[in-house]
Amino acid sequence: MTRGFHSDNASGIHPRILEAIARANTGHAPAYGSDRWTAELDERVRELFGEHAEVFPVFNGTGANVLAAQAMLEPWEALIAGGESHMLNDESTAPQRVGGTRMLAIDHVDAKVSPAGMAAVFDEYDGTVHRPKPAALTIAQATEMGTVYSPDELAALRAEADRRGARLHIDGARLANAAVSLGVSLTEAAAGADCLSFGGTKNGLLGAEALITVDPRLGERARWLRKSSTQLASKMRFLSAQLLALLEGDLWHENATRANAAATLLAERLADLGITPAHPVQANAVFIPVPAEKLPAIAAELPVHPWTATVVRAVASFDTEDEDVEALVRGLAQHLR
Incomplete structure (x- = not known):
């Protein structure tokens, strides 16, 4: 990825x-x-x-x-x-x-x-x-x-x-x-x-x-x-x-809109897995609760940041695509099954 x-x-x-x-x-x-x-x-x-x-x-x-x-x-x-x-x-x-x-x-x-x-x-x-x-x-x-x-x-x-x-x-x-x-x-x-x-x-x-x-x-x-x-x-x-x-134009808005939309999509796809983010998803960051024993492998193999012993953070960017979100969700599903 x-x-x-x-x-x-x-x-x-x-x-x-x-x-x-x-x-x-x-x-x-x-x-x-x-x-x-x-x-x-x-x-x-x-x-x-x-x-x-x-x-x-x-x-x-x-x-x-x-x-x-x-x-x-x-x-x-x-x-x-x-x-x-x-x-x-x-x-x-x-x-x-x-x-x-x-x-x-x-x-x-x-x-x-x-x-x-x-x-x-x-x-x-x-x-x-x-x-x-x-x-x-x-x-x-x-x-x-x-x-x-x-x-x-x-x-x-x-x-x-x-x-x-x-x-x-x-x-x-x-x-x-x-x-x-x-x-x-x-x-x-x-x-x-x-x-x-x-x-x-x-x-x-x-x-x-x-x-x-x-x-x-x-x-x-x-x-x-x-x-x-x-x-x-x-x-x-x-x-x-x-x-x-x-x-001077709409670039700030365009970039932030894309990032926020990707985070919203990620939260929706996590809901399909039965996962509720640790904090409300209101901008471009999603905090994903995971079992403590699985966090090291998730942080090592997936492009997320370990936040606490039981939470990883995923932050979307201006260039994040839907396919990036889907790939992350698939990876999480494999680790959490």
Whole structure:
């Protein structure tokens, strides 16, 4: 099987993105974001996210998340995150080592946090200089477990953040998948965010992500912090050209729609085998429960990622075909019979 389900990071580059890179690769252009592709990307992001929005292309999602944390927080402040948060569990020590960010974990359900969980952190803070001051919340949209925050859930978190004078960051590595799932725009899928990490690599790009700030105060900070965080590209036109190609038309929607549809098909075919996913399938990830004794063989022989001792994760990509889904289902059926 040449196309698997280990991760949407494992997929290739969309042909239209390669074409965009090739078009940008003509002659010389000013460095560090002074090129026309970055200017066009700036304009497109303002069209999508508002007149005060700014975009900061970076090399990877870790860079976008760490930059976001630094822009939101003072050195004595802390970032709240769900216990299953990618920033908390899968960025190694980058938030701490690069950004000096202290993180505080709260409970979650299917990787989604609640206003009550956020409120508890603020209520428990004693106001002294001896403890980190909670000041911002980060959530993922779609989440690490493939679930999606509804507009009402986003509004409730925004309202709690406002009550506490806190910032809200959205890790949008799969924001396009969340928007397609909800049937809304990218802006609506990230409603209420002061800043967001916008993902491209998981949706057909070659190593291009971005921090988008909606609050102009964060944009001013990010402008300086990106360089000191080693995320300022000299030949930025090649990052911006990719992001522009994704956002200027319907490519982001087309790619995410295909990935989500493949995940939905996989969930349907699993139901035929009597298997219920471990978490609701709302974007492009399916978490498949399997017997603990069979998981090692399944993970070794099928293109899935072992998630826990009894769950494997299958993530569909923009280029996943129905035949890939059927092949995976056949393989699972053989192992589980």
